[in-house]
Amino acid sequence: MTPLQNAGQMPAPKPLLRPIQNLDRPFRDPTAPPTRSHSLTPMWRVVVFLPAMIATLGLLAAFTGWFAMNGFSWFEGVVVGLIAFTFFWISLSVSTALVGVVTLLRPRPCGEMEKGPVKPLDVALLMPIYNEVTSDVFGNAAAMLAAVQNEETAHSFTLFMLSDTRDARTAEQELLAFQTLRASFPGKVYYRRRPENIDCKVGNLNEWIERYGGAYPAMLVLDADSLMSGSAIVALTDALARSPGAGLVQSFPKLIGAQTVFGRMLQFATRIHGAAPAEGLARWTDREGNYWGHNAIIRTAAFATCAGLPKLKARRGAAQLILSHDFVEAALLRRAGWSVHFLPHIEGSYEEAPATLIDFVLRDRRWCQGNLQHLRLLGTRGFHAASRFHLLCGVMSYLVSPAWLALLLVWALFGDGTETNAVRYFSGFDPQVSWPDANTGNGLVILGFVYAMLLAPKLMGAAIAHRTGIRMQDVGGTPQFIVSVVTEILLSIAYAPILMVQQSISVARRAVGFSETWSPQQRHGGTYSLAVMAKFHFFETLIGTLLVAGILLGLVTPWLSPIAASLFLAIPLSALGSVNLNAKSWSARQLSTPEQLTPQDIICHAQAERRRFAMTPSPSQPIAAE
Secondary structure, three states: OOHHHOOOOOOOOOOOOOOOOOOOOOOOOOOOOOOOOOOOOOOOOHHHHHHHHHHHHHHHHHHHHHHHHHHHHHHHHHHHHHHHHHHHHHHHHHHHHHHHHHHHHHHOOOOOOOOOOOOOOOOEEEEEOOOOOOOHHHHHHHHHHHHHHHOOOOOEEEEEEEEOOOOOOHHHHHHHHHHHHHOOOOEEEEEEEEEOOHHHHHHHHHHHHHHHHHHEEEEEEEOOOOOOOOOHHHHHHHHHOOOOOOOEEEEEEEOOOOEEEEHHHHHHHHHHHHHHHHHHHHHOOOOOOOOOOEEEEEEHHHHOOOOEOEEEEEOOOEEEEEEEEEHHHHHHHHHHHOEEEEOOOOEOOOOOEEOHHEEEEEEEEHHHHHHHHHHHHOOOOOOHHHHHHHHHHHHHHHHHHHHHHHHHHHHHHOOOOOOOOHHHHHHHHOOOOOOOOOOOHHHHHHHHHHHHHHHHHHHHHOOOHHOOOOOHHHHOOOOHHHHHHHHHHHHHHHHHHHHHHHHHHHHHHHHOOOOOOOOOOOOOOOOHHHHHHHHOOOOHHHHHHHHHHHHOOOOOHHHHHHHHHHOOOOOHHHEEEEEHHOOOOOHHHOOOOOOHHHHHHHHHHHHHHHHHOOOOOOOOOOOOOO
């Protein structure tokens, strides 16, 4: 190991055994204390799942009756089945949001944990980094260390910068930044750069656990773009400390720092529309929560004992690394008897969003590859039913897009409600489909119901925003808030068909065996030329062009006009998403959140620290002697 890679900047090792788990045998950790779910948890699960199933069955019956008015073929049966398949996940999101609304209207937060004494913990703050912007990463780290030092707590916090950076110049910048950070926080920060990037982020964290994990009862896992206030870090630590049976406590990171139209749309949606679904999810999952890979605190020994990930047996070639590891690690912890909690009401947990549509899709392709692996893990022995459902949700978040695309194409080819449609017009083939007319009363009611269900979670989130601590002055005032809500809804409607096609492409790439490259994320967004955008959005533009032509020729139902327009305008919409809203004073307030207009101290401090680290001399410049 070279001096740069080690540099003597790590504490004395204290190893911790990390056995690899056998997915074919149940496992129970004998050190895990008994845990009991809240007495109302079964009721909340019924409240969430039963209405979703009833709504889906009701829509299934309505579509079956609508299609059967002129006879019912096997082809129409397949279409109705696809509709039910996709609609269940919509109705589940609505019922989860409704439970969240009820929770927010109650005087106490959801996700309650034991209220025992708080035992002081030595906590390792782990920040894995991989070819990141050095000033941003170390600026956030400096702000978090200063924040926890200012908190009145008996806990002790030590930061580890765990570098997997491959670029030599960036590594030198990291080492200089570390030396600056260590000068401000002696004995509270360490830096290690691995000589080889073995098993990506999973291997990075595992190497730390095996070498140093024995010295720290708890580890708070961060991402390179994570930012947490001192109060949030302490609140997570307190929650873990007072609950001996808790193996992991996950916070609800809010998005910050977005400047582009697309990034601001994601940021606003998470902050305003995401609160109710998050609270509902925490309510019904109770001690069977999930893990999102960052901004969560974990009991180190429990994680080492119970969550060692095996490689997946490949059908051909070498064994595969489990890419979307976080869901699986949470399931392994719960299988072993440790509870996993989601506490969305803890404020001060943040991350950043992809700046452009293309950056979002590129990240989403990597997530798709990892989530589809979960299909092979659903049968793991000993998993709790809720854990299996989390894995299934990860899979379905991508498989529903090909299902929606299939419905779109079927409706475009056959669904004009007349005797003339695209298939008959171009081929003369009569598929014996008596497609219902969407302009009938029943059709309008059914389609209106579907659209209402799609918008319901957003509208509920906006209506309940005041119960999440948001004041109207913090979002630009009531008129500006209404404009932002409407703008976000319109933008999400415009981008949804594009994302549907892109996710379908991601699934198809995975189905043919294409492996995505897990490269560093473009956190500030790439700059893409018109030629790049045209190539990237070729399929959306092609589908949109064909749909628009079909509508103009009377071969495709006009009900598909919004989707057709979105796909046809994929390239301009992608360019629109890259526009910097902060460039003009009038646009800077659009889609604004409290973190943007009235930023918390930790956000302001992090920005100041980023500027300070950006002024650190580069490796090619002389470094002043201390």
